[in-house]
Amino acid sequence: MxxxxxxxxxxxxxxxxxxxxxxxxxxxxxxxxxxxxxxxxxxxxxxxxxxxxxxxxxxxxxxxxxxxxxxxxxxxxxxxxxxxxxxxxxxxxxxxxxxxxxxxxxxxxxxxxxxxxxxxxxxxxxxxxxxxxxxxxxxxxxxxxxxxxxxxxxxxxxxxxxxxxxxxxxxxxxxxxxxxxxxxxxxxxxxxxxxxxxxxxxxxxxxxxxxxxxxxxxxxxxxxxxxxxxxxxxxxxxxxxxxxxxxxEQLSEETALTPHTPVKLDERVSDRGWVVVVDDKGRPLGWVDGGNARDASAATLHTTSRFLPLTASARELLDGALAGPGGTLGIVDADGVFVGVLSASSVVEAVQGAAA
Amino acid sequence: MNIDWIWANLQPIGALFLNHIWLTVVPTVIGLVIAIPLGWWAHRSRRGGVVIIGAAGLLYTIPSLALFILLPAILGTRILDPLNIVIALTVYTVALLVRVVSDGLGSVPHDTVAAAEAMGYRGWQRLLLVELPVAVPVIIAGLRVAIVSNVSIVTMAALIGIPQLGTLFTQGFQLRLIVPLITGIVLCVVLAVIFDQVLIRIGHVASPWRRRDVPA
Structure with a gap:
C-alpha cells in the first residue's frame, strides 16, 4: 500500500x-x-x-x-x-x-x-x-x-x-x-x-x-x-x-436474449432477413443476408460483425449491436457457442434497468 | 641530401623516437585521469563549470617554452629533468580534456541518466557504469586531438635539451643539414598517425554499441 x-x-x-x-x-x-x-x-x-x-x-x-x-x-x-x-x-x-x-x-x-x-x-x-x-x-x-x-x-x-x-x-x-x-x-x-x-x-x-x-x-x-x-x-x-x-458496466446475467435460429454452412436460407451461420459445433462463423442469398456459403458469408459473450462491457455490447446487421449483436456463451441475439434497444433497456 | 646520415645515426634516432613516445603517452594518460573528475565537476556544477573550463582555457594559452623554463623554478626540479616536460604536457592535456569530458558527459541522454538515478545507482556508480561508458566516443575524439597536439608540443623540449624527435630539428639547424630536419618531421607525423589510429581502434572496441555492423 x-x-x-x-x-x-x-x-x-x-x-x-x-x-x-x-x-x-x-x-x-x-x-x-x-x-x-x-x-x-x-x-x-x-x-x-x-x-x-x-x-x-x-x-x-x-x-x-x-x-x-x-x-x-x-x-x-x-x-x-x-x-x-x-x-x-x-x-x-x-x-x-x-x-x-x-x-x-x-x-x-x-x-x-x-x-x-x-x-x-x-x-x-x-x-x-x-x-x-x-x-x-x-x-x-x-x-x-x-x-x-x-x-x-x-x-x-x-x-x-x-x-x-x-x-x-x-x-x-x-x-x-x-x-x-x-x-x-x-x-x-x-x-x-x-x-x-x-x-x-x-x-x-x-x-x-x-x-x-x-x-x-x-x-x-x-x-x-x-x-x-x-x-x-x-x-x-x-x-x-x-x-x-x-x-x-456489465449487463445482468439474466438479461433475456432474443431467440434466433442459426443455419449451418451450405444450408438453404429460408428467412428473408439476416441469419447467423454456425459451424458443426454451433460456433458462429458470420451472418448471411436472406434477402439476397438463397444459400449460406463462403461466398455469401459476412464475417465483419463481432460475436460477444454477455460478460463483455455494456459499451462493447451496445457498439456491437449498433454496428451489427439489422441492429443486432450475436451473443455466445463461455465456450464460444452461439446462444441468441441482442438488439441495441434491449442493451439500453438492460442498462437502464440496472441503474434504476 | 645525404640519406646515409640516417643509416649512420639509426640507433640515436631510435632512442629519440622511443623517448618521444613516452614523453607523449605518459602526460596524455595522466592528463586524462586528472581531467575526468574535473570534467565531471564542471559538468555537474554550473558555476564550477564556468570557472574550471575558463581556467583550463587560460592554461592552454601559456607558451610551452615559457612553461618548460618556469616549471623547474616552481617545482624545484633541475632544468634538464624530463619531469618538467611530463608535467607541462599534463597541464596542456588537462586543459584540453576538461572541456571534452564535460561535453562528453553532457552528451549522455538525459533520460538515461534520470533512469539510472531512479533505479538506485549511486553517484559514482552512475558515472563509472553509465555516464563515462556512454561518453567514450566524445572523449576519444578529444583524446585524439590532445595526443596529436602533444606529439608536436614535445618537440619544443629540444630547446631546453631534453632528447626526443625535436632534437633532430636543433641538430639539423646547428649542422646546417636538411636530412635530420626532414627525418624528425616525418617521424613526428608517423607517430601522430599511429597514435590516432590506435585511439580510433580503442574507441571502436570500447563502444561496440556505436558500430553499425552489429548483427541486426
Missing amino acids: IRFESVSKVYDDGTTAVDNLNLEVPTGSLLALVGPSGCGKTTSLRMINRLIDATSGTITLDGVDVSSTDRVGLRRKIGYVIQHAGLFPHRTVVDNVAALPRLLGGDRKKTRARALELLELVGLDERFAHRYPWQLSGGQQQRVGVARALATDPPFLLMDEPFSAVDPIVRAQLQDEFLRLQGEIGKTIVMVTHDIDEALKLGDQVAVLRTGGVLAQFGTPLELLTRPVDTFVADFVGGARGYRALGF
Missing part, C-alpha cells in the same frame, strides 16, 4: 507544486495520476522514490515513511518506467534488463537468464535480446523499460508517461498487454499520464489534479465518468461520458 498523508511540495521561490495531497493506493492496484501540465502529477510521483523531497506531510510504503529510508535503498525497491524508456545505449537489451540485479551483486548467468524470462513476459521476441537499444522501435524500447523495472521483482512500480511517446496503435497494444501483465504480477503501481483515456483504461483508481497541485477528484473510472464533482473534472474527463461509462 502506498499512502499520501497531507503531502505538499513548495519550492524555494514560493510556487506550490503539490498542495495537501491525500491518496491511498491499495496493494496490487494501479492509481493513475492525471491532470493538465503544471498540476504536480509528476512531482507527486517523484516524491515517492525521493527524486524530490516533500516539503511537508508523509508518504508511506507498506507503512514505512519514505523520508526515513535511505534514498538509494528505497529506489532499488521501486521499479521505475519513464517516457522514452531511458535505456542504457551502451548495453544490449538483455544487459539493460539485468543491469540492476548485476549491480546488486547477482550472478551474471542467473541475472541474464532471468532477464530473458522478463523479456518474454513483456512480449519481446528473444532475437532482440542481444541488440542495442537504438536497433529497437519506440514501442519495443518501452517493453524493455518495463522488463527492466521488474528485474528485481520490486513490490512497487512507478510509471511516468510510460506509453505517451509511441504512436496510438502501438500505445493501445502496449496498454492492453500491460493490463494483462498487471493481472499476472499484481504490483502496486502509480502511473502519471496526461491522457484521461489511458487513466480510465488502466487505473483501478484515478486521481485528477488541477493546476497548483490540488486534488480535484479521487475515485474509480466509473465514478469519474458518472459523478464528476465539478465542471473542471467533467471537462477534463471529456465528452461522451455516459457512453464511455458503459465501458465499466
Whole structure:
C-alpha cells in the first residue's frame, strides 16, 4: 500500500507544486495520476522514490515513511518506467534488463537468464535480446523499460508517461498487454499520464489534479465518468461520458436474449432477413443476408460483425449491436457457442434497468 | 641530401623516437585521469563549470617554452629533468580534456541518466557504469586531438635539451643539414598517425554499441 498523508511540495521561490495531497493506493492496484501540465502529477510521483523531497506531510510504503529510508535503498525497491524508456545505449537489451540485479551483486548467468524470462513476459521476441537499444522501435524500447523495472521483482512500480511517446496503435497494444501483465504480477503501481483515456483504461483508481497541485477528484473510472464533482473534472474527463461509462458496466446475467435460429454452412436460407451461420459445433462463423442469398456459403458469408459473450462491457455490447446487421449483436456463451441475439434497444433497456 | 646520415645515426634516432613516445603517452594518460573528475565537476556544477573550463582555457594559452623554463623554478626540479616536460604536457592535456569530458558527459541522454538515478545507482556508480561508458566516443575524439597536439608540443623540449624527435630539428639547424630536419618531421607525423589510429581502434572496441555492423 502506498499512502499520501497531507503531502505538499513548495519550492524555494514560493510556487506550490503539490498542495495537501491525500491518496491511498491499495496493494496490487494501479492509481493513475492525471491532470493538465503544471498540476504536480509528476512531482507527486517523484516524491515517492525521493527524486524530490516533500516539503511537508508523509508518504508511506507498506507503512514505512519514505523520508526515513535511505534514498538509494528505497529506489532499488521501486521499479521505475519513464517516457522514452531511458535505456542504457551502451548495453544490449538483455544487459539493460539485468543491469540492476548485476549491480546488486547477482550472478551474471542467473541475472541474464532471468532477464530473458522478463523479456518474454513483456512480449519481446528473444532475437532482440542481444541488440542495442537504438536497433529497437519506440514501442519495443518501452517493453524493455518495463522488463527492466521488474528485474528485481520490486513490490512497487512507478510509471511516468510510460506509453505517451509511441504512436496510438502501438500505445493501445502496449496498454492492453500491460493490463494483462498487471493481472499476472499484481504490483502496486502509480502511473502519471496526461491522457484521461489511458487513466480510465488502466487505473483501478484515478486521481485528477488541477493546476497548483490540488486534488480535484479521487475515485474509480466509473465514478469519474458518472459523478464528476465539478465542471473542471467533467471537462477534463471529456465528452461522451455516459457512453464511455458503459465501458465499466456489465449487463445482468439474466438479461433475456432474443431467440434466433442459426443455419449451418451450405444450408438453404429460408428467412428473408439476416441469419447467423454456425459451424458443426454451433460456433458462429458470420451472418448471411436472406434477402439476397438463397444459400449460406463462403461466398455469401459476412464475417465483419463481432460475436460477444454477455460478460463483455455494456459499451462493447451496445457498439456491437449498433454496428451489427439489422441492429443486432450475436451473443455466445463461455465456450464460444452461439446462444441468441441482442438488439441495441434491449442493451439500453438492460442498462437502464440496472441503474434504476 | 645525404640519406646515409640516417643509416649512420639509426640507433640515436631510435632512442629519440622511443623517448618521444613516452614523453607523449605518459602526460596524455595522466592528463586524462586528472581531467575526468574535473570534467565531471564542471559538468555537474554550473558555476564550477564556468570557472574550471575558463581556467583550463587560460592554461592552454601559456607558451610551452615559457612553461618548460618556469616549471623547474616552481617545482624545484633541475632544468634538464624530463619531469618538467611530463608535467607541462599534463597541464596542456588537462586543459584540453576538461572541456571534452564535460561535453562528453553532457552528451549522455538525459533520460538515461534520470533512469539510472531512479533505479538506485549511486553517484559514482552512475558515472563509472553509465555516464563515462556512454561518453567514450566524445572523449576519444578529444583524446585524439590532445595526443596529436602533444606529439608536436614535445618537440619544443629540444630547446631546453631534453632528447626526443625535436632534437633532430636543433641538430639539423646547428649542422646546417636538411636530412635530420626532414627525418624528425616525418617521424613526428608517423607517430601522430599511429597514435590516432590506435585511439580510433580503442574507441571502436570500447563502444561496440556505436558500430553499425552489429548483427541486426
